[in-house]
Amino acid sequence: MKSSRRTFLITSLGVASTLALSRQAFADAPKVADTDPTAQALGYKADASKVDKARYAKYAAGQDCSNCSFYQGKATDAYANCPMFAGKQVAGKGWCSAYNKKA
C-alpha cells in the first residue's frame, strides 16, 4: 500500500516535471523578428497592422496569425509555433503572405 502510493507520487512528479520542462521549452522558443530572412521573404510582421499593404494586396484587416490555419496555438495565445518558421514562434497579432484563414 505504502509502496504503491510512493510509486504513484514519484510517477506523478515525473509527469509534472516533464510537462513543466516541455512548457518551458515552448515558452523559450525564439520569437520571429521582422528582420528574419524568412520573415522578409514572406512579408511577416509581428504586428499585422504594419504589413506592407502595397506589396501584399491580399492582406485584409482582421487577418492575423491567431486566425490563420497554420497557427499552432490557441487563438488567445500571444505567441505560437508556425510551420513557416520552424523552431520559432510567431505573434498571434502577426501576419505573413502564407496566411490562410482558419476554417
Ligand code: SF4
Ligand atoms: Fe502567421 Fe499564418 Fe503566416 Fe504562420 S502562416 S506566420 S500563422 S499568417
